[in-house]
């Protein structure tokens with residue numbers, strides 16, 4: 001059968017619109033497809049939630065790809081090994097020292113993306129979240145404002161569009177971009193020690209890793225923080241290129257959100 005260019009274009013446009021419109025009002029909208037965001041999305045979707053991720057870049061995986069200093073191997077500690085098992089991701093124990101496991105960064109990035117999509121997560125790449133939608137007297141977060149990344153890069157004068165969600169998750173990494181919107185544009189206090197994004201402390205792997213899941217939670221009505229965004233919000237220590245805390249943070253947020261969605 002001859003290929004028709006217009007059929008190809010129509011197929012792309014129609015199926016993309018179906019996917020986008022099906023996510024116009026989701027249970028959870030996650031900003032950022034890093035390790036924390038992808039794991040959170042996967043467990044949420046597996047629990048029956050309707051989940052969308054909006055990712056600024058072309059690819060998913062966030063900071064996974066570069067491993068440590070561009071050596072694309074990832075270290076995961078004992079506590080997070082169960083998540084790798086659950087997702088069927090290959091790892092090797094580090095032979096010189098117990099409790100450390102090595103994963104190929106490419107496998108981890110691809111596997112987290114694949115598992116999330118196969119679980120039903122809708123991932124929209126090339127969208128930059130530039131603002132949140134708020135509603136009600138308490139100005140609860142109830143959605144996201146999206147701009148195409150190329151529009152942002154070219155500083156074009158183009159209005160963004162809006163999607164709704166019962167809950168929003170800030171998985172934007174070090175910059176905690178969504179939490180900062182609450183602080184800077186809404187002028188509201190966050191549920192952190194200072195009421196603001198505290199900013200991460202210097203490196204201390206042991207303490208930093210433990211604190212990521214501990215800090216994971218609702219930082220403002222309707223807004224959860226995960227991964228390095230949680231570290232930044234609560235001002236705990238950075239931890240260097242060890243990724244277990246990111247996975248555990250995503251898993252914890254998914255559990256908390258599934259409980260909320262039930263209520």
Ligand SMILES: Cc1cc2nc3c(=O)[nH]c(=O)nc-3n(C[C@H](O)[C@H](O)[C@H](O)COP(=O)(O)OP(=O)(O)OC[C@H]3O[C@@H](n4cnc5c(N)ncnc54)[C@H](O)[C@@H]3O)c2cc1C
Nearest residue numbers: 032034035036056062063128129172173227228238239240
């Ligand atoms: C400078 C630097 C320092 C690092 N230091 C540490 C460290 O101390 N400890 C550590 O464990 N790891 C560090 N890392 C590695 C790595 O970033 C993280 O460990 C890990 O990737 C964080 O996972 P995450 O899921 O929280 O966020 P990330 O992997 O950073 O993923 C966040 C994702 O959100 C996307 N995003 C951000 N803003 C928006 C937006 N507005 N709209 C849409 N998408 C958005 C990004 O494109 C990215 O894909 C560092 C990385 C860098 C670049």
